[in-house]
Amino acid sequence: MDKTIIIVTGAPGSGKGYFAERLMNTIPGIFNLSQTDITSVSTGDLIRREIKSESALGHKIKNITEAGELVSDEIIAALLKENLAYNPSKITILDGYPRTSGQVRDLVQIIGNLPVYVIHRDTPPELVLKRVKNRRVCAKCGKVQTADHADCISCHGKLVVRKDDAVIEKRLELYTKETVPALELLRMAYPHRCFIINGAEEAQDSVLHLLNGPLSEIF
Ligand SMILES: [Zn+2]
Structure with a gap:
């Protein structure tokens, strides 16, 4: 069976991390899977894991982060590619990636023909x-x-x-400037599998609606 990718997006403070966690904990029970069949991956996780592995790339990344610089899109794409290739789980949830148009282009290329679902947690800025x-x-x-x-x-x-x-406030500004156009690009890449959920709704309720509705076709 192909690996399925679920991309969870949303503004900073929209509760997308919590939503991804609820999704991760609820999917196994509904689809009769074990907890190891599903993984959640964030950019921070990928970076921390690589540093911990003490690989040549891990050392390089450690130097970059210790210098207070950002890890490049190219490195993040390489880490994600490796994770998707070797991680045996059936479903991978991406939490907080992609954030920029460049990352969207990388991701589309990495994913290739794998089935993808994009879930956007739409939370009004006042609520955030x-x-x-x-x-x-x-x-x-x-x-x-x-x-x-x-x-x-x-x-x-x-x-x-x-x-x-x-x-x-600064993060919201950056989100509006860089991530909003990137997410538009992401939706154009997967127009039939994008779902917008209401960020004011209880995360667990949205998770159940999705898994019993549009995402029930995964299995
Ligand atoms: Zn405490």
């Missing part, structure tokens, strides 16, 4: 800002929660603003 401004992370255990608590609900650790969240 409201969510992100109210989001805190425990400095001790890393649990994500809201600013409504005085300290961490699991370990009473100190709650802090995530580094990424502190610069949300």
Whole structure:
């Protein structure tokens, strides 16, 4: 059987990471698969794994990130290609990739004829800002929660603003400038398998609607 690719997209703070996680945890039960049949891949994961492997490329990437520079699209494409070739899972979820038009072009080439689904979590910017401004992370255990608590609900650790969240306005600006046109390109590449879900809806509800509806044809 061919590998199926599910691309989850959305603005920063749209909850796409959480959505991808719900998808990953729900698919096995619905399609009668084991948890190893499905993998979730983000650019950060690919980079961290390669550095950890201590390969020649891993060392190169380590030097790039330690110098505070961005890993090039070319390197990310090579890592993704390798992952798709050797990862035995039947379904791969891409979380947060592609972000630029160049990455879309790389991805289309890497994927070739594999079946692809694009799921966009559409969250209005006001809701993103409201969510992100109210989001805190425990400095001790890393649990994500809201600013409504005085300290961490699991370990009473100190709650802090995530580094990424502190610069949300800037990230939204970059998203509008670079990622929105890239996603338009992505939708043009796979016009019949793009689904837009409402970011205001509970993630698990959207996941179930998709898996029982348009995505039920995967198996
Ligand atoms: Zn904690």
